[in-house]
Amino acid sequence: MGIAGGLVPSPSALVVLLGAVALGRTAFGVLLVIGYGLGMAATLTLAGLLLVRLRERIESHDRARPLRHHPLLRKLARTGPVITSLLVVAVGLGLTLRAATGNG
Structure with missing residues (x-):
């Protein structure tokens, strides 16, 4: 999920890249877009890992006290x-x- 979310092109990344090309700073624009993609991938990966941990804690709690209660x-x-x-x-x-x- 994190890798896919970081690789999907976003409109804001395209605007940043086009703005950088218009200003003649293409390399800086590419660096910003890569940083944005890596940050998005890291954020989504951490959110997914957090949800997995949370699910494990809820399931262990449910074993101790069944949901029927x-x-x-x-x-x-x-x-x-x-x-x-x-x-x-x-x-x-x-x-x-x-x-x-x-x-x-």
Whole structure:
């Protein structure tokens, strides 16, 4: 995840590179884009490792105290993905309507 996120071109990196070319400082622009990509890759990798560690701690805690003792967590585990997906669809529809009406 970290490597892929750091290698994906971003619009801001393209703007920096084009600005550097326009100023005649192409090497500096390339260095900035490489630094940005490495930083993004490192950040995403560390976030992924943190989530893996967190999952391991939660799973070890769940073995000690099973989930059936926590009705709120059980309900959240059932409804959380549905609520999240509905939120993503709602935001997508809102952005689509905004773009279609020309208010964006």
